[in-house]
Amino acid sequence: MSALLELEGVEVRFGAVKALDGVTFSVQPGTIHSVIGPNGAGKSTLLNVLSGVYRTKAGRVEFEGKDITRMRADRITRLGVGRAFQNIALSGDQTVQENLMLGRHALMKSGFVANGLRLPSAVREERVHLERVHEIADFLDLEPFLESPVGELSYGGQKRVEIARALAMEPKLLLLDEPVAGMNANEKRYVSSLLKVVLESLDVTILLVEHDMEMVMSISDQITVLDFGRSIADGVPKDIQEDPAVIGAYLGTPATKETP
Numbered sequence: 001m002s003a004l005l006e007l008e009g010v011e012v013r014f015g016a017v018k019a020l021d022g023v024t025f026s027v028q029p030g031t032i033h034s035v036i037g038p039n040g041a042g043k044s045t046l047l048n049v050l051s052g053v054y055r056t057k058a059g060r061v062e063f064e065g066k067d068i069t070r071m072r073a074d075r076i077t078r079l080g081v082g083r084a085f086q087n088i089a090l091s092g093d094q095t096v097q098e099n100l101m102l103g104r105h106a107l108m109k110s111g112f113v114a115n116g117l118r119l120p121s122a123v124r125e126e127r128v129h130l131e132r133v134h135e136i137a138d139f140l141d142l143e144p145f146l147e148s149p150v151g152e153l154s155y156g157g158q159k160r161v162e163i164a165r166a167l168a169m170e171p172k173l174l175l176l177d178e179p180v181a182g183m184n185a186n187e188k189r190y191v192s193s194l195l196k197v198v199l200e201s202l203d204v205t206i207l208l209v210e211h212d213m214e215m216v217m218s219i220s221d222q223i224t225v226l227d228f229g230r231s232i233a234d235g236v237p238k239d240i241q242e243d244p245a246v247i248g249a250y251l252g253t254p255a256t257k258e259t260p
């Protein structure tokens with residue numbers, strides 16, 4: 001089976017700090033692949049490289065066999081890499097529907113002028129996109145809130161909007177940055193089961209950065225562990241839990257991070 005995503009020797013520096021230092025691993029299609037590691041290990045930097053926000057100093061990233069190493073963020077999105085940001089400033093005054101439609105912008109063919117003039121082609125296209133937005137909202141139990149301003153939803157509801165907005169981009173690979181941060185145990189279980197449904201029903205592969213070990217261990221097919229920018233382990237949850245290098249990396253740091 002060929003990998004959906006492949007990283008080879010990826011390096012990112014901030015001055016003297018090597019945030020990523022020769023990171024190599026691959027993500028197989030149809031899996032939940034988690035990236036874990038202590039604070040400052042390079043996880044967010046990795047997501048920024050994969051989504052085209054940061055450029056690598058050295059190394060190569062391939063998505064479906066295409067070199068995306070120096071590709072612009074919007075092109076990477078269009079290729080099928082969608083990202084839900086941690087604590088993203090969702091437009092709180094805008095409705096859930098408007099936020100999800102924003103996620104579909106990259107897919108829209110009609111230009112600004114056609115949309116502005118309400119040309120029939122643009123109206124038709126918008127209707128098709130709206131239908132899909134309703135389907136995605138239904139999938140994440142957000143349908144009843146489509147007309148509500150995002151700011152009025154519960155914290156857990158807003159996190160679901162983040163995921164829905166990323167799914168609205170129709171990604172093949174969904175990048176998630178701490179999707180259960182700040183959630184209670186029930187909400188965490190709910191999001192975990194939701195991600196499994198996304199994987200199985202929408203055929204979306206998931207790359208997850210998460211501090212919550214219980215969730216990571218229960219949901220992941222494969223785990224890559226970063227420490228000081230290096231990948232120190234890669235394997236199935238059981239092997240990762242028993243890996244001495246991983247235990248060593250976490251010694252002195254809590255296995256789960258408290259979030260506000």
Ligand SMILES: Nc1ncnc2c1ncn2[C@@H]1O[C@H](COP(=O)(O)OP(=O)(O)OP(=O)(O)O)[C@@H](O)[C@H]1O
Pocket residue numbers: 014017018019037038039040041042043044045046
């Ligand atoms: N924009 C930046 N400028 C300078 N240094 C940075 C920048 N972003 C990250 N770093 C440094 O790079 C290293 C990796 O940071 P990164 O945020 O990727 O880690 P992380 O694993 O996501 O941490 P956390 O779990 O705390 O979110 C850290 O030493 C951090 O201080």
